Each structure stands twice: as C-alpha cells, then as structure tokens.
Amino acid sequence: MRAMILAAGAGERLRPLTNTTPKPLIDVGGKPLIEWHLDNLARAGFRNVVINTGHLGEQIPAALGHGERWGLSITYSKEPAEALETGGGIHHALPLLGDGPFLVVSGDTWTDFSFAALRAVKCDYAHLVLVDNPPHHPDGDFALAGGRVNTTGEPRLTFGGIAVYHPRMFSGCQPGRWRITGLLRDTIDQHLVTGQRHRGAWFDSGSPERLERLRAEVCKRMQTATQSVA
Secondary structure, eight states, X not given: OOEEEEOOOOOGGGTTXXXXXXXXXXXXXTEEHHHHHHHHHHHTXXXXXXXXXXXXXXXXXXXXXXXXXXXXXXXXXXXXXXXXXXXXXXXXXXXXXXXXXXXXXXXXXXXXXOGGGGTTOOOSSEEEEEEOOOTTOTTOSEXXXXXXXXXXXXXXXXXXXXXXXXXXXXXXXXXXSOOSHHHHHHHHHTTXXXXXXXXXXXXXXXXXXXXXXXXXXXXXXXXXXXXXXX
C-alpha cells in the first residue's frame, strides 16, 4: 500500500509563521511536523510515499529529499502555489498512487495512531479514522455505527484526516481545485464508507493556539520518554 501526505496548503491561520515556512515544516518537538508522519509510516512498513506541494513547496523536497533517512521512497506531486485543496490534490496525484487502496494523511496533524492498523483494511471506496471531538470542533463531522460511517446519528466524531481510499472513489471526478468533503458525504450516504475510532492522541495544528497545545503535548511526551529511559 502506498501513502500520501497532504502538504500543499498555505496555512493562512498560522501567518506570519507560514509566510516563510510551509506548514508541514514548522518545528514540533525539535523536527518538522511532517517528519513525525514519515517516522510513523516507516515504522508501519510503508515504503512509497507521495507528498503534494504547493505554498513554498520547493522547501519540502529540499528538506526531506527522496526519503532515504526513513527507508522510504518519496515522490512529489507538484501543485500551483494556491494548491488544489484535499480532493483536487488527491485526484491530481492518482497516477502516483497505484491501482489499489492507498493511505492519505493530513500533513498538519499529529497523532499516536499506528498506520500499520490500516494496511490490512478492506477498502472498496473509503475507510476513515475518526477521533474524539477537539475543543475547536465540538459538533464533530460524522457518526460511526457497526463499522460504518454515517452523516447522521450520535455520538458525533471528528474526521481525523486519516483515511484509506480506493481509486474508484475518484471515478468521474474532475481535475481542479476542490475539497473532498462533498465527495465523502455523497459516498457515505450511499453506505459505502467504513471507519474506525481512534481514542488516543490527535492534534490539529491549524491555528497558533492549537499549534502551541501540540508543541506542549509533544514536549511532555518527550520528557516522559527521557525519564523512563533514565
């Protein structure tokens, strides 16, 4: 299974920090945010990773290279500086993602979820990882019942930006700039989307306040790990 990290966004809410640094390269715990995902993907047994680039995109391959440090092969899907949003970005990268199901991870999140759990998922269209609602998104996105994702029902959970998609999910979609939200909701309403709940750590770095909470959490975890080794 191949993996894709969405890394093309401009990070508008993090300006002026993102005026000179693309959001995936913002420091979290002493290394760029995107490297936490690369570490996790390598540990989970992934070998081929696609990263889309847009805003200040030339900095990302300059920082990561072709993935040798992680035992990965990284390919870049270059987009316009404005970027193609989540749906358009995945659609644009499909030729690099193969004919079978592939993992997609949002590059502006941090999680202790093990991507290895998704390698054996049977995915005919989409399989989503849902998380408990964070403070900034208390109403959630979807409900989960019997392993199926629904647009209605309780309890509400938040889509964590981690999903396995089959290329057929994008059949009939047009190139261009569009978000995957509408396509997901349509496919969910056809009862074609499975899912699971992650009860562990998950953070979205989309605002200065949320970035600082993430940094504090990672710092705490690193200190705990250091103390346990000592």
